[in-house]
Amino acid sequence: MCGFVGFTGQIDNRQQALDAMMDRIVHRGPDMGGSHLTDEVALGFRRLSILDLTEAGAQPMGNEDGSVFVVFNGEIYNFMELRSELEQAGYTFHCNADTEVLVHGYEAWGERLVDRLRGMYAFVVYDARNHRLFGARDIFGIKPFYYYRADGCDGRPATGDFLFGSEIKSFLEHPSFVKAVNHQALRPYLTMQFPATDETFFAGVYKLPPAHCFTYDIATGALNIRRYWECDFSDDNSKTFDQYVDECDRVVHESVDAHRIADVKVGSFLSGGVDSSYIAACLMPDETFSVGFDYKDFNETNYAAELSEKLGVENIRKMITADDFFNALPDIQYHMDEPQSNLSSVPLWYLAKLAAEHVTVVLSGEGADELFAGYSWYEDTREMKTFKRWVPRPVRRVLGRIAEHMPFIKGRNFLLKCAEKPETWYVGQASVFRPDEADAVLKPAYDKGPDAFELCAPVYARVPGFCELSKKQYLDMNMWLPGDILLKADKMCMAHSLELRVPFLDKKVMEFAEHVPARFRINENGNKQVLRHAANRCLPDEWATRPKKGFPVPLKFWLREQKYYDYVKEYFTAPWAEEFFDTKQLMQMLNDHFAGKALNQRKIYTSLTFLVWYKRYFIDE
Template identity: 55%
Template sequence: MCGFTGFIGNTGNTPAVLEQMMDRIIHRGPDSSGTFIEDEAALGFRRLSIIDLEAGHQPLYNEDESSVLIFNGEIYNFMQLREELIGKGHVFTTHTDSEVLIHGYEEYGEELVKKLRGMFAFVIWDRKEKKLFAARDMFGIKPFYYAQMNGTLLFGSEIKSFLPHPHFIKELNEQALKPYLTFQFPVLNETFFKGVFKLPAAHSMTYQNGELSIQRYWSPEFQPEAQPLEELVEEIDQVVRESIQAHRISDVKVGSFLSSGVDSSYVASVLRPNKTFTVGFSDQNFSEIDNAKALSDELGIENVNEVLDPDACFEKLDEIQYMMDEPHSNPSIVPLYFLAELARKDVTVVLSGEGADELFGGYAEYDTTPALKKYKQLPAIFRKPLGSVARILPEVRGKNFMVKGGRPAEDWFIGQAKIFQEREAASLLKAPYKKGPSVKEIVRPYYDEVKHEDDITKMQYLDLHLWLVDDILLKADKMSMAHSIELRVPFLDREVMGAAAKVPSNYRVNDIDTKYAFRLAAGRALPEESANRKKIGFPVPIRHWIRDEKYYIQIRETFSRPETAEFFDQKEILKLLQDHYEQKANNARKIWTVFMFLVWYKKYFS
């Protein structure tokens, strides 16, 4: 697990520039570094040693050194690929998973990515052809950013590594703010830094003679099979257990994050690490420590836990937003930062439960209430007109019921977070920032790809492309790497996806539960209480914090700064804050979303 950065383009004093870029991401790889510089190509690498501690240095070359690799991630089927490539005559000099990429590219070219099982972002520079090939894993577990500026292609694991480059132009992307206020995360392909883009999950990229080309190599498909439930459950359990075993491969200590939810509990129960790690808050209903400790005790595992202090959380907000690269207002980022810090004292690798909800149908939003199910049994000729009328109503009681009951998912579901209504977000913003793409423009391309599927599948598909990549996985990567710890997600695996794709929607979500078949599989490893426990989702007491005078004053001062007027109608955001403080409304998530943007902006632009 590591980080990389680099560029293709002529720059005076290239070694010094590259070194400065690498220094910005030293947290991703504190163990060692390496560089490749030749003509216009400059590749920089920071290493966190996990496998083959002695020989796993990068950049890495093929036999005749005509190609050079820098790579962030883990390839879990590297032993099989290694044997296959040795059989074809390739000569290996290390026992790392990295080396299968450079020889695999020699053998299979760009088709290599379709053979990989793992999490990855990598760059291969072909020295003869003067051609760059890069790729990102199928789920987007590892980040990859790029920018073309002043005749130079910049690329890397984190945007902050671009800042020292003399050709980099640091400019705010005005179009990113409005969608962020609705989604709570940076949802656009172009980041908050104008001209800096994310390479999407399951895409590869080539760059040659100044021409950039991006291709998609995989897309998730749900293809339910008419199998007995017991067979599906058996297959899920087998593939999950096998994936967890594959994800434990390491030459360093491995632990497990553990909440009270079924996903991380399933991982911990199969993995049986020496230690699990949990954080929580002292506020009632905002801690999962007791449940995590009870399961750990039952499994005979030590649970290392910590109750977080709000003062410490507020002190780290600017550091957290800096590490995220872009503004991000999911409150769970805060405890995740401290959880990674806690775990790093004991281990270098942790397994976690991200991805099961998206693959197996675990979110409450995928379910419908009994009343809504009855309503949906009415003829569509009655429901659709009511749903259409409801969409243009203000936020009144019953509006969501009529919209959800009368319209398909694409007309109302945008993912797991919806902070500001689009109209409200625009009303708070100053003119230059009202522009951004509409919510419909953002979600429509994904819905168009699954327009003939049922609503549950549509919602999962959207979450796999937006929420999972740019909220769940982004914060998991950035907060773990902030503390030089590798986080692995065994549910987000090629083989597990194959099993999930077979599950009919009524075994994903039904009258009994969400993630129904998956819970039955987890029940084979877990006590019944843990397998059926409802999701809490890393709760953070921001609602209470903002009503604490100390933190209220801190936020109010931020909202009142002159630079805040560049973006927001200060009277309106101060009213949101005051109404919440006086308990006239619960505006916590809205306030936090505005506040996090301003914290981030000050860190990067002030």
């Protein structure tokens, strides 16, 4: 787990600029740094040593003749298998780090290398012979990858520089980078709580999507991006429910075994839910880590402590106060690179900080809900089940088409959901502002981006034949998971130099999960049925069956306390906030919530986190 930066093109003081870019991400790799400069490219690397702690595993790493160099962030869990195959083909290895299989793997297989990898990764290969770069991001988007093409502005000519790296903030140190807010990003963000467009909040900076790779021709500047992997939710009805449970338990245990490999100490995050509990029970670490809120009924760490005691491992806990929560927001938004208003980012910040005091690697349960159908949004309510039982699907489809043209009134969403066409109503796990509400609060200059349905449409278009449940899971795997869940997991942990591994998000686990029949994923007994029964093999009933709660945060109560009302008010009434928002509308939301007239905490927080991010990068920077 590390971080890399790089750029093409000629600028003055290239080494100095590269060093400054590396310093911006030193938190990703405090153990050592390295660089490699040629006339064509500058590569920089910060290392958090996990495998082969010696300098032999340092990056950038090259082959024997220097024609191929790699910078790589992540872990390749099948690197020993690939190494054995490459050694049989005649390649020589000089260290025990997984990075070297990327070097020789590219020599042997070229771009087909990505088809062989099992792991979490973002990497760039510099191919000196062909004067090009080749890079890729893992199939789930566990590791981040950003790029920027300097086109010139403010009267300066286009330089042709191509910048890339693990975090956007490193680009700030490059002289060709022009820092500006992307006007298209704020509107979809208000709806979905995370940066949902391919272009980031920094104008001209793009994310390489998950399961995509690219080639960049250094001589011509031609950039070609392609998808190299796709999931396939197609039911396999050849097995019984119990057979699926048996296989699930086997593949999860095997994945945890692969994810435990490290030359440093490994621990586990642990909440009260089934996902992290299952991982902890498979791993059996020396220590588990949990956080809760020091407020009334918002502390669930007792579940983690109780399970840890049953497993015979130590549970280390921390309680978070309201002051802790608000004091951390500027640092959190800085490390996120882009505004993100998932409330769980704050407890995750403190959880990572706590764990990093004891271990270098942690395992966690992210991804189980998307792969095995664990979200409540995937299930029908009791009223929906009754309606579907008595009203034929063709009639429900007609009612759904009528509802599409109705205003946002009571009953509209019910009819849309019962029509079994998620394309018309489901935009993922987070929906904050409706499009009309976002339009009302934004200034015209920033009321320009696509709405949530426009962003979701091309994702749905790739899977027209999927069933309703599989469409929802597919959407979340391609938007919510990489854009929110995995982004905050990576950024919050790497801010504290902690490697996070997610065994559910493994290629072999995915190959199993995508063929579990929908009726075994969700049925009358609840959601995530195959996984829950598999987890029950090593967890007590209470943990295997407990409903998902996420990280409950008492924000709605804090925003009715004068101290925290004043904190938000200072941002909402700042002169620079008027560039983006109708600040009277913001204050109306805040005042109504403070007075108990409305529950606006999510809208308030989503607006606030954008302003905190903007202040940190464009006013304080």
